[in-house]
Amino acid sequence: MESINAKYVSQKISKTKWRPVSHSDLQLPEIFATGSWDNEDNRISIWSIGSNLSTGMEDGFEGDPQLLCEHKHDGDVLDLQFLDQDRIVTASSTGAVTIFRHHQNSQTISVSQLWARAHRYPCDNAPCTGVVCSSPEIVTVGEDGRIVVFRADQEGVVRVIENADSSTIHAVTYLRTTEILTVNSIGQLKLWDFRQQSNSPSQILSLSGDRVPLHCVDRHPNQQHIVATGGQDGMLCVWDVRQGNTPFSLMEAHTAEMWEVHFHPTNPDHLFTCSEDGSLLHWETSSHSDMPSFLQGGRNSSMVSRSAMAPAGGKQPLISAWLSGDSSKGRLETTHMLPSQTLSVNSLDVLGPCLVCGTDGEAIFVNRQVPV
Amino acid sequence: MEEVDVEPTITNIPAISDGKHMGFAWGPGDILVYETRYKASGASGSGCSFIHEIRKDEDIYSPILRKLFNESHHIFVGLQTIREDLPSKSKKPQFVSISKNYRSVIRACMEELQQVAGNTFENMLLLVSILLAIELIWNLCEVLFIDAAPAGSLLLHLLDWVRLHKADVDEKAREVLQSESPAEHRDYWDVVVSYVLQGRLEEVRQMLVKQANLQPAARSMYKQMDTLLSKMPFYNPGGTQTLTEFDVKWRHWHEEVDRCLQDNSFASNRHLELICKILLGDEDTLLDHKELLGTWYHFLVTRLLFCHPTVKLTELHYYAQSCMTMFLDSRSVPEPLDNILLAAFEFDIHQYCFHCEHVPIPSNGNKPFCPLNVCVMGSVVCLCVYLCFRFLQDYCAKGTFSDLDLIDNLGPAMLLSDRLTFLGKYREFHKLYGEKRFREAAKLLLSLMTAKIAPQSFWMTLLTDALPLLEQKEVIFTADQTYELMFCLEELTSSLNITASSTDRPMQEEDVEVTKVELLRLALARNLAQAIVKEGTVEI
Numbered sequence: 001m002e003s004i005n006a007k008y009v010s011q012k013i014s015k016t017k018w019r020p021v022s023h024s025d026l027q028l029p030e031i032f033a034t035g036s037w038d039n040e041d042n043r044i045s046i047w048s049i050g051s052n053l054s055t056g057m058e059d060g061f062e063g064d065p066q067l068l069c070e071h072k073h074d075g076d077v078l079d080l081q082f083l084d085q086d087r088i089v090t091a092s093s094t095g096a097v098t099i100f101r102h103h104q105n106s107q108t109i110s111v112s113q114l115w116a117r118a119h120r121y122p123c124d125n126a127p128c129t130g131v132v133c134s135s136p137e138i139v140t141v142g143e144d145g146r147i148v149v150f151r152a153d154q155e156g157v158v159r160v161i162e163n164a165d166s167s168t169i170h171a172v173t174y175l176r177t178t179e180i181l182t183v184n185s186i187g188q189l190k191l192w193d194f195r196q197q198s199n200s201p202s203q204i205l206s207l208s209g210d211r212v213p214l215h216c217v218d219r220h221p222n223q224q225h226i227v228a229t230g231g232q233d234g235m236l237c238v239w240d241v242r243q244g245n246t247p248f249s250l251m252e253a254h255t256a257e258m259w260e261v262h263f264h265p266t267n268p269d270h271l272f273t274c275s276e277d278g279s280l281l282h283w284e285t286s287s288h289s290d291m292p293s294f295l296q297g298g299r300n301s302s303m304v305s306r307s308a309m310a311p312a313g314g315k316q317p318l319i320s321a322w323l324s325g326d327s328s329k330g331r332l333e334t335t336h337m338l339p340s341q342t343l344s345v346n347s348l349d350v351l352g353p354c355l356v357c358g359t360d361g362e363a364i365f366v367n368r369q370v371p372v
Numbered sequence: 373m374e375e376v377d378v379e380p381t382i383t384n385i386p387a388i389s390d391g392k393h394m395g396f397a398w399g400p401g402d403i404l405v406y407e408t409r410y411k412a413s414g415a416s417g418s419g420c421s422f423i424h425e426i427r428k429d430e431d432i433y434s435p436i437l438r439k440l441f442n443e444s445h446h447i448f449v450g451l452q453t454i455r456e457d458l459p460s461k462s463k464k465p466q467f468v469s470i471s472k473n474y475r476s477v478i479r480a481c482m483e484e485l486q487q488v489a490g491n492t493f494e495n496m497l498l499l500v501s502i503l504l505a506i507e508l509i510w511n512l513c514e515v516l517f518i519d520a521a522p523a524g525s526l527l528l529h530l531l532d533w534v535r536l537h538k539a540d541v542d543e544k545a546r547e548v549l550q551s552e553s554p555a556e557h558r559d560y561w562d563v564v565v566s567y568v569l570q571g572r573l574e575e576v577r578q579m580l581v582k583q584a585n586l587q588p589a590a591r592s593m594y595k596q597m598d599t600l601l602s603k604m605p606f607y608n609p610g611g612t613q614t615l616t617e618f619d620v621k622w623r624h625w626h627e628e629v630d631r632c633l634q635d636n637s638f639a640s641n642r643h644l645e646l647i648c649k650i651l652l653g654d655e656d657t658l659l660d661h662k663e664l665l666g667t668w669y670h671f672l673v674t675r676l677l678f679c680h681p682t683v684k685l686t687e688l689h690y691y692a693q694s695c696m697t698m699f700l701d702s703r704s705v706p707e708p709l710d711n712i713l714l715a716a717f718e719f720d721i722h723q724y725c726f727h728c729e730h731v732p733i734p735s736n737g738n739k740p741f742c743p744l745n746v747c748v749m750g751s752v753v754c755l756c757v758y759l760c761f762r763f764l765q766d767y768c769a770k771g772t773f774s775d776l777d778l779i780d781n782l783g784p785a786m787l788l789s790d791r792l793t794f795l796g797k798y799r800e801f802h803k804l805y806g807e808k809r810f811r812e813a814a815k816l817l818l819s820l821m822t823a824k825i826a827p828q829s830f831w832m833t834l835l836t837d838a839l840p841l842l843e844q845k846e847v848i849f850t851a852d853q854t855y856e857l858m859f860c861l862e863e864l865t866s867s868l869n870i871t872a873s874s875t876d877r878p879m880q881e882e883d884v885e886v887t888k889v890e891l892l893r894l895a896l897a898r899n900l901a902q903a904i905v906k907e908g909t910v911e912i
Contacts, residue, residue, distance in 0.1 A: 008443050010435035040401065340450045362442040 004339060004367040007065050011036035011043065013358025015080040015090075018351040022085060028368075029351040031068070033088055034358055035077025037346075042077060044090060045070035046102055046109065049354075049366055065366055071100060071109035079131045079171075083152060087112060089133055095125035097140050099152060113152065119144045130172045132180070141169035141182055147192065161192065161199045170215050175224060175241070183214035183229055189239060205245040207237070216260045221268050230258030230273055236283075251332075253281060259346050267372040272337075272355070274345035280337040280357055282370070338365060385424055402427035436488065440481040447474050464518075471514040478507045505709050508537050512716050516685065523684040524607040524615045527676055531571050534673045538666065541566045545575070555582040561643050566664050568650050569674045573601045576647075596637055597644050600629055600651065607681065619682050626652065653678030659698060668699035669713055692717035794825050801837070810848045814841050818853055821860045831864045835892055842895040851903040858896050865889055 014037035018029040030049055036042045047065040075094035083089050088100045099113040119126040119142030126144035133139070137158075138150040145165035149158045168185045175181050178194045179202075187210070190201035213232045220226035225242045234254030237247040254275035264270040271283040338345070343361035350356075355367045385405060388394060393410040396403055407420040451470055482503045515521065515529040541563065548557040560579070567575045577598055584594035605621045607613075613621075629651050638644040649657040653675055658665070665671045672695040676683050683691070692714055700706060706714070797820055804813035817838055820826040826834055838857060841848050849857065868885075 006446075008439040010438040010442075340446070340453060342446060342449075361446055362438060363446070 004337065004365050005064060006363045006365050008363050009034075009045075009067075010362055011045075012038045012360050012362055013346060013364060014038075014077050015347045016356050016358040016364065017080050017082060017088075017347075017349045018354065018356060019082050019085065021351065029354045032065070032349065032356050033080060033082070034364065035073065035080045035090060037076035037078070037093070038360075042073045042075065043070045044073050044077060044080065044088065044100060044109070047364070049368070065364060069102070069107045069109050071111070073098075076127075078127055078129050081131050081133050083133050083135050083138070087152070089131050089138055089152075091128035091131040091140055091142075093127040095119040095128050095142065095144075097128055097131065097138070097148075097150065099138075113155075115150060115157075118142070118148055118150075118157075119146060129168065129170055130182075132172050132174055134174060134177065139172055139174075139180055141172045143168045145169060145184075147172070147180075147182065149194070159194070164192070164199070164201075165190070168213075170213065171217050173217050173219055173227075175219055175227075181217055181219070181227060181241075183217045183231075185213035187211040187214055187231065189214070189217065189227070189229065189241075191241065203241065203245070205239060205241065205247075207250075208246060215257060218261050218263050220263050221265050223268075228261045228263065228271060230254075230261045230275075232257045234258050234275055234277065236261065236271075236273055253334075254279065256344075259344070260348055262348060262350055264350055264372055266352070270350075270372050272348055272350055274348045274357055276344040278338075278341040278343055278345060278359070280345050280348055280365075282335045282337050284333045284335070337367065337370075383426065385426070387422060387424060388420075399425075436481055436484045439484075440477060443477045444474065447477065464520075467518045468514065471510070471518050475507055475510055475514070478503055478510065482507070504537075509709075509712055509716065511536065512713060516688075516716060520685060522615075523682045524618065525609045526685060526688075527673075527681050527683055528607060528609070530673045531677060534670050535570050535572070538570065538670065541570065545579075553586075554579075555586045562664060564643075565646065565650070565661060568647055569658075569661065569665060569670070571606075571674070571677050573604055577601050590641060593638060593641060593644060596632065597647065600625075600632065600648075603628075604651070615682055622681060650674075651678055655698070662699065665699075668696045668710065671695050671699045672717075689718035794820065794827070794830075797825060805841075810841060810844065814838070814848045814853065817841075818849075818856055822856055828864065828867065831860060832888070835861060835864070836888065839892065839895055842899045847899065847902045847906050849899055849903065851900060851907055854896055854900045854903055858893075858900075861889070861892055861896070 013034050015035040017033050019031040019033065021027045021029050031046060032049075033044060033046050035044045046068045048068050049065050073090060073092065074096065075092035077090050078093055079091035081089050083099065086102050086104070088102065090098050090100065092098065095117055097115045097118040098111060100109050101112040102109050117125060118140055119128045121144055126142050128140050128142040130141045131138060133152075136152040136154075138152060140148050140150070141164075142148075145163060145167060147161040147164045147169070149160070151158050165182070165184045165188075169182045170185060172180055172182045175191065180192050180194070182190050182192065184190070187206050189205040191203040191205075193202045196202065210233075212235070214229045215231055217227060217229045220228075225240055227239045227241055229237045229239065229247075230253065231237075234252070234256055236251045236253040236258065238249045238251075239247045253273050254277050256276035258273050258275045261271065261273045264272070269285045272280065273283070274280045337355065338357075342359045342363065345357050345359050348355065348357035350370065350372075353368060353370050353372060355365075355370045357365050359365070385394070388405070388407045393408045394405050395408045396405045398404075403426050405424045405426060406422065447470060451467075482500055485500050485503070511533050515526070515533055519529060521529050544559055544566070545563045548554050548559050548563050551557045554560060560583070564576055564579045567573075567579065580594060580598060580601075584591060584598075587594070603625055605618060605625055607615070607618045629648060632638065633645070633648050633652065638648050646657065650661075655675065658671060658674060662671075665674065669692075672691055675695060676691060680687075680691075696706065696710060696714055700710075797816065801813055801816045801820070804810075804816060817834060821831055821834060835857070838849075
C-alpha cells in the first residue's frame with residue numbers, strides 16, 4: 001500500500017482508463033486517460049506515468065502521473081474507452097458520443113468524430129451513460145433506454161434498439177463479439193444478441209425482491225458466462241448467465257453505491273470494486289480449483305450467499321460444494337487499496353500490475369505494484 | 373466560532389440606470405438581474421428588455437487553490453481516523469507528521485502560485501502573502517502545540533522556524549560570495565551579522581575566514597573569535613548530555629565571551645566587537661539591528677538563543693510580549709499577524725482564533741480570501757479539542773494527566789469549548805485537593821456536575837474522586853451539597869439502567885460497578901448524617 005501515490009488534479013475524475021498495451025505482455029501500461037465531471041468546463045486528459053522501471057526499484061516520485069495533453073469536453077464524461085492506441089470514445093451527459101484522437105507526436109488531442117444527439121428524448125437530450133467498443137464497432141447506451149451501434153468512420157448510426165429499456169441503462173459490456181449485456185436502474189441484466197433482428201433481449205436476469213439500480217457490470221475474461229455487477233446498495237453480485245435468472249452469489253462489498261467493478265484481465269481470480277463510500281477493494285480468491293470461490297457459493301465471513309440452484313450439468317464441482325454444505329474450498333480475501341478514506345472513488349482500471357483510480361476529492365491514485 | 377464580519381462587496385451594474393430597482397434570480401453559478409419598472413416615487417418608468425448575467429471572474433488561481441483545499445481536506449479526514457486504541461504518546465509523532473504534511477501542501481501551493489505570472493500580479497502577491505502567513509503560523513503552532521517540545525529542544529525548533537521563514541539571508545550571501553572579493557562587498561558584514569542572529573555559526577566562521585585572510589595583522593583576533601564561535605554549545609536532544617549539564621556548559625561559554633568583551637579583546641575591530649555583544653545577547657545591540665532581524669519574533673528567538681537557550685514552553689509568553697513591545701516602535705501598531713503569533717506564544721488559543729478570524733481581509737473588489745483562513749484556523753481549533761479529548765481519555769485509563777504544563781496554561785482558551793473548560797476545571801480540582809483546600813475542591817467538584825460542565829460519561833470518575841472527601845474525619849460537604857451529590861448519583865445510575873444490562877457485559881464488571889455505587893451511597897449517607905448533626909448543633 002506504500003506504493004500508491006495521490007496526485008491532485010483540480011478536477012473531479014469521473015472515468016479513468018489505461019491505454020491498452022500493444023504486443024507483448026511484458027510491457028507495462030504507461031499511459032492512461034481521465035474524464036472529469038461536475039465542472040463548468042470538463043475535459044479529457046491523457047497522463048503518463050513515465051518510463052517503466054523494474055518492480056524492484058523504489059517508486060517514490062517516479063510514479064507521479066504527468067499530464068501529456070488535454071481537451072475540452074462538452075458535458076460530464078460519463079464513460080470513456082480506448083478504441084485503439086490513438087483514439088478514445090467518450091459518452092457525455094449532453095447525449096453526445098465523441099471520438100477523440102491523441103496525436104502522439106505533437107501531444108495534442110483533437111475531435112475526430114462527433115455524434116451530437118446519440119441519445120435523446122423527443123424534445124431534449126438524454127445523457128449517454130455507457131460506451132463499449134470493439135474497433136470499429138461502438139455500442140452506446142443512455143438514459144433514454146436506447147442502445148445505439150455506431151461504426152467509427154461512418155457518420156450515421158448502424159443500428160438502434162429503440163425502447164430497449166423503460167428505465168435508464170447504466171452500463172454495457174460485451175459478452176461475446178455479437179452479444180452485449182446491459183444493466184439498468186431497476187436491477188435487471190439484459191442480454192442482447194445482435195445476430196437477431198428483433199429488438200428484445202434474449203435473456204433477462206434480475207434479483208428477486210428489491211429492484212436496486214445496478215451501476216456497473218463486467219465479464220470474466222476467460223469464462224464468459226460469469227458476470228459481476230454492482231449497484232446502489234453496494235452489493236457485489238456474481239451471476240452465471242447460462243443458469244437461471246438470479247445471481248449466484250451476493251456479497252456485501254461497500255456501504256454506498258458501487259460505481260465500478262472489474263475483473264483483472266489476465267488474473268481473473270482478482271476482482272476490483274470502487275464505491276461512493278471512498279474505498280477501493282481488491283478481492284482475491286485463493287482456491288485451488290479454477291472456479292473462483294465466489295462461484296462455489298460457500299460460506300465465508302465476507303459473503304452473504306443467498307442462492308441455491310438446481311444443478312444444470314454434473315461436471316462442475318461448484319454446485320456440489322454448495323449443496324454438500326462443507327465450507328468453501330477456497331478463501332476470499334478483501335483488501336483496501338487506498339491508504340485512507342477519500343471522497344467517492346468514481347472509477348478504476350487495472351492492467352497488469354498497475355491500477356489507477358479517480359476520486360471526487362479531485363485526486364488520481366496510481367499503484368504500480370498491485371499484488372496479482 | 374464567532375461569525376466573521378466582512379463587508380459585502382458591491383458590484384455596480386453599469387447597464388442598469390441609477391435609481392432603478394432590480395429584480396434577480398439565482399442560477400447554478402451566477403445570478404440573473406434585470407431592471408424593473410418600479411420607481412420609488414412617481415409613475416412607473418419604462419422597462420428594459422435586457423437580462424444581465426453576473427458571475428464570478430474566471431479565477432485563474434482556482435485550479436491551484438482547489439488542490440490546496442482537496443489535499444487539506446484529505447489530511448484532516450485522515451486525522452479523524454487515527455487509531456483510537458493507541459496511547460497518546462505514540463500518536464504525537466503521527467500528529468507531527470500530519471502537521472508537516474499539511475505544511476508541505478501549503479508550501480507546494482505557494483510555489484505553484486509564484487510560478488503563475490500574469491496581469492493580476494497584485495492578486496497573486498496578496499494570495500501568496502496570505503499563504504505565507506498561514507504557513508508561518510501553522511509552523512509555529514506545530515512547534516508549540518503539537519510537538520510541544522521540552523526545554524532545550526524547544527529553542528532548536530524555534531530556531532528552525534525562524535530560519536525557514538527568513539530565506540533572504542541566503543540570497544544575499546550568494547550574491548556576496550559570488551562577487552570578486554566577498555570580504556570587501558558592501559553587504560558582507562550584514563550577511564555575517566544575519567548569520568550570527570540566526571545562530572548559524574558555521575557559516576559565520578566560514579565568512580570570517582575570508583576577512584581574516586585580508587587582514588593578516590589581525591589574525592590572532594580573528595582566531596580568538598573563531599574559537600569562541602566554535603565552542604558555543606548547542607543542545608543535542610538525542611545525546612547523552614542532560615539539560616542541566618548543557619546549561620552549565622553554556623554558562624561557562626557565556627562567561628568566557630563576556631570576559632573577552634571586558635578585556636577589550638575585540639576593541640580595535642568594531643565588527644567583531646559587535647558580534648561579541650550579540651553573542652552575549654545584549655538587547656540594545658540586537659535592537660540596533662532591527663532591519664536585519666526584520667520581525668519581533670526573530671528578535672525573540674535570537675534573544676532566547678543568546679540569553680536563555682533552555683527556555684520552557686511555559687516561559688515563552690513572558691518573553692514574547694516584552695520582545696514585541698521592545699521591537700515595535702511606540703508609533704507602530706501591531707499588525708494582525710503579530711497579534712496572532714503573540715496569542716500563539718501565550719497559548720491564548722481563544723485570542724489566537726479571534727484574531728485569525730478578524731484579520732481585515734484586503735479585498736480588491738471581488739476576491740475575498742476569507743474562507744481559506746477560516747477553514748485553516750478552524751482546523752487548529754478542532755485539533756486542540758481533539759487533543760483535549762485524548763487527554764481526558766488518557767486520564768481515565770492511567771489516573772494521571774500527561775502534559776500537565778500544557779493544560780495548566782490553557783488560560784482563556786478554556787472558554788473555547790466545553791471540553792477544554794472541563795479539562796481546565798478538573799485540573800484545578802486536583803490542584804486544590806493537592807493543596808488540601810478541601811472545601812473549595814469539594815465545591816468545584818460538585819459544580820462540575822451540577823453545571824453540566826462535565827460530560828456524563830465522566831461522572832462516575834468524579835463521584836469516585838469525591839469519596840476521599842466524604843471519608844474525611846471532618847465534614848467537608850454540607851448537607852445541601854450532599855443532597856446534590858446523591859441526586860447526581862441517582863441520575864447517573866438511572867441513565868445507566870436505561871441502557872440495560874446487556875448480556876455481553878461480563879459479570880465481574882457489573883459487580884465492580886454495583887459495588888462502587890453501594891460504597892458511594894454509604895459514604896453519602898454517612899456524610900449527610902454528620903453534616904446534619906453538625907449544622908444543627910448550636911453552640912451554647
